[in-house]
Amino acid sequence: xxxxxxxxxxxxxxxxxxxxTAAVIARAGMRVHGVDVSQAVVxxxxxxxxxxxxxxxDGLVQAVVQRGLLRAGTEVETADVFVIAVPTPFHRxxxxxxxxxxxxxxxxxxxxxxxxxxxxxxxxxxxxxxTEQLRDAIAAVRSDLALPGLTAGTPDIAIAYCPxxxxxxxxxxxxTHNDRSIGGVTPRCARKxxxxxKRFVRGTCVTTDARSAEMTKLVENAYRDVNIAFANELSVVxxxxxxxxxxxxxxxxxxxxxxxxxxxxxxxxxxxxxxPWFIVHGAxxxxxxxxxxxxxxxxKIHHVIAxxxxxxxxxxxxxxxxxxxxFKANIxxxxxxxxxxxxxxxxxxxxxxxxxxxxxxxxxxxxFEGTGATQIDIDTALEDCGVLIVLVDHDLFKSVPLAERAGxxxxxxxxxxxxxxxxxxxxxxVLSREVGEAVPEAGRWAQTRTTSRTASGT
Ligand code: SAJ
Numbered sequence: 001x002x003x004x005x006x007x008x009x010x011x012x013x014x015x016x017x018x019x020x021t022a023a024v025i026a027r028a029g030m031r032v033h034g035v036d037v038s039q040a041v042v043x044x045x046x047x048x049x050x051x052x053x054x055x056x057x058d059g060l061v062q063a064v065v066q067r068g069l070l071r072a073g074t075e076v077e078t079a080d081v082f083v084i085a086v087p088t089p090f091h092r093x094x095x096x097x098x099x100x101x102x103x104x105x106x107x108x109x110x111x112x113x114x115x116x117x118x119x120x121x122x123x124x125x126x127x128x129x130x131t132e133q134l135r136d137a138i139a140a141v142r143s144d145l146a147l148p149g150l151t152a153g154t155p156d157i158a159i160a161y162c163p164x165x166x167x168x169x170x171x172x173x174x175x176t177h178n179d180r181s182i183g184g185v186t187p188r189c190a191r192k193x194x195x196x197x198k199r200f201v202r203g204t205c206v207t208t209d210a211r212s213a214e215m216t217k218l219v220e221n222a223y224r225d226v227n228i229a230f231a232n233e234l235s236v237v238x239x240x241x242x243x244x245x246x247x248x249x250x251x252x253x254x255x256x257x258x259x260x261x262x263x264x265x266x267x268x269x270x271x272x273x274x275x276p277w278f279i280v281h282g283a284x285x286x287x288x289x290x291x292x293x294x295x296x297x298x299x300k301i302h303h304v305i306a307x308x309x310x311x312x313x314x315x316x317x318x319x320x321x322x323x324x325x326x327f328k329a330n331i332x333x334x335x336x337x338x339x340x341x342x343x344x345x346x347x348x349x350x351x352x353x354x355x356x357x358x359x360x361x362x363x364x365x366x367x368f369e370g371t372g373a374t375q376i377d378i379d380t381a382l383e384d385c386g387v388l389i390v391l392v393d394h395d396l397f398k399s400v401p402l403a404e405r406a407g408x409x410x411x412x413x414x415x416x417x418x419x420x421x422x423x424x425x426x427x428x429x430v431l432s433r434e435v436g437e438a439v440p441e442a443g444r445w446a447q448t449r450t451t452s453r454t455a456s457g458t
Contacts, residue, residue: 006028008032008078010076012106013102014045018034021175027060030069035076053332080118082119084106086105095281096277098277098281103126104133107138108141111138111141125217135147155189158193163213168331178201179206180206181213187209218276218278222293225276225297234263265301265338273294276294308389315386318385319384320350320353324339325364325392342389343368356368356373388410388411
């Protein structure tokens with residue numbers, strides 16, 4: 001039988017990363033037991049359905065469930081390899097203290113069923129040292145097992161860290177083809193984890209130690225955050241100088257060694273806006289650049305709210321369309337979305353003058369209730385609205401030709417219509433009044449997704 005020499009795998013946390021990972025492992029022929037705290041998620045998966053939107057995931061989950069390779073439950077069962085993909089948010093304590101409670105809870109449940117020869121792999125984005133903490137948590141309750149790095153002889157258990165690097169919308173493709181960094185608590189642990197990943201990853205798997213692998217993941221996202229911050233700062237400078245930032249970036253990027261990213265209404269999602277804080281928290285004195293980048297990107301939301309508000313006020317007769325609520329283009333993920341924050345703030349301020357266009361949402365999130373704002377489609381927006389505020393560069397919006405936007409007042413925060421100059425400098429008086437106003441925290445609306453980062457999976 002094909003499956004005889006293959007390990008039994010347990011994937012803990014069936015969210016955005018855990019479920020696709022479980023499905024890809026099962027596709028490689030391994031029997032996978034997925035674990036999630038939500039009975040609803042477990043029931044959905046056991047029916048062969050999915051609770052998240054991701055390209056081609058529905059067909060894959062249906063197939064592996066039908067073949068008996070993937071099943072889900074709420075309790076961890078015995079296995080040979082345990083993959084932990086649970087959330088690692090930070091505490092809203094002003095210090096951005098990482099919240100490792102989900103990882104440690106997973107470690108505790110794995111510890112109950114652990115046997116000699118097993119491998120544990122942490123995939124959740126984690127502060128440096130977390131994999132060792134996980135090991136110590138297991139050691140505290142399983143003194144019968146020799147754990148790596150704690151005993152001189154050959155350990156009973158292998159423990160490694162291996163972060164994912166996938167982009168929403170391309171998860172199945174990237175899970176298989178991206179290179180992976182595999183950090184072992186010891187080199188032997190790394191080798192055991194490598195053998196496992198080689199069964200389903202086609203990209204190159206590079207082994208290292210656990211702490212370096214943890215830092216590598218954080219560095220990747222902090223690198224992107226810092227670079228987006230540069231673009232966002234440029235856009236604020238361009239607004240102050242009445243320049244078209246898209247034109248400047250387009251020209252600068254013709255330099256062979258310059259590649260400036262795109263400004264936007266701020267940085268959203270649950271990775272880039274979170275992970276840099278894990279580095280800052282670990283080395284607060286040594287991270288002025290990373291901390292400042294976070295501030296620049298967060299402040300960009302205030303800047304966009306200020307400019308958009310000024311635009312609505314200076315066009316009192318016009319109906320205003322906010323284009324997009326998602327945290328980035330062409331996805332239905334609205335968590336930690338700057339577009340959603342901007343649109344909701346405008347809706348609260350200007351009520352029924354505000355219309356929202358979001359092709360990826362069946363209805364508006366709850367914070368729009370009672371504001372008077374309505375949801376319309378792009379055609380209605382182009383017919384009825386004199387002011388267009390582009391908050392997400394969905395393909396649908398990008399496809400609107402210049403002729404259909406003629407005569408509109410446009411504030412394009414994404415460069416979706418970089419062929420049309422944006423609004424010029426607004427009155428400094430209006431801007432200084434608006435900037436600094438508190439932006440409400442994003443709700444946890446997950447209308448089209450039934451789980452959030454803090455509920456299930458990364
Ligand atoms: N953004 C800009 N300008 C840009 C690029 C992005 O404003 O030029 C904004 C997006 O609109 C969005 C936010 O940044 O609001 C984040 O989007 P993203 O596409 O940069 O990243 P995520 O959060 O979808 O995924 C990232 C990826 N990390 C890197 O590219 C280094 C992905 O590979 C990781 O797997 C993922 O974080 C993760 O899970 O950590």
